[in-house]
Amino acid sequence: MNYWLFKSEPFKWSWEMQKARGEKGEEWDGVRNYQARNNMRAMKLGDRGFFYHSNEGLEIVGIVEVCKEAHPDSTTDDPRWECVDIKAVRDMPRPVSLKEIKATPELQDMSLVTSMRLSVQPVTEDEWKFVCRMGGLDDA
DNA sequence: GCCAACGTTGGC
DNA sequence: GCCAACGTTGGC
Numbered sequence: 288m289n290y291w292l293f294k295s296e297p298f299k300w301s302w303e304m305q306k307a308r309g310e311k312g313e314e315w316d317g318v319r320n321y322q323a324r325n326n327m328r329a330m331k332l333g334d335r336g337f338f339y340h341s342n343e344g345l346e347i348v349g350i351v352e353v354c355k356e357a358h359p360d361s362t363t364d365d366p367r368w369e370c371v372d373i374k375a376v377r378d379m380p381r382p383v384s385l386k387e388i389k390a391t392p393e394l395q396d397m398s399l400v401t402s403m404r405l406s407v408q409p410v411t412e413d414e415w416k417f418v419c420r421m422g423g424l425d426d427a
Numbered sequence: 428g429c430c431a432a433c434g435t436t437g438g439c
Numbered sequence: 440g441c442c443a444a445c446g447t448t449g450g451c
Binding site: 320321403 | 432433434
């Protein structure tokens, strides 16, 4: 299984809205960046991801799961753009902020630190476990 | 609201 | 294929 991180501005698409979609999940559309798209193409059913609030909040607030692999983005006719569907799995018991991540030596190689502007990022297994523990999850 | 970082576009 | 101009992102 691979791990990812999805960034969203909460006033555009928030964790609360994502959770409200329940098991059906929601298309992660609107991505117009090749690297982010390539990351989504690489995703497999069941892959896990962090849900990060950018601009406001600046913290990882929840965990999502890929529930549909890459398909054409329904918000454009341009065949270059594809997206996956994700569904909310659970809240972070304690949200992990960007500030904390930046202050943690073990997480200095995270894309959040090194490629701040990339909206869909890969996360390594070590980083995943580390952030989960910081957020109060021992088993994810 | 500012501005640095960075991706994209388009003229040559 | 270079590079300047421009637009967008996102932390502060």
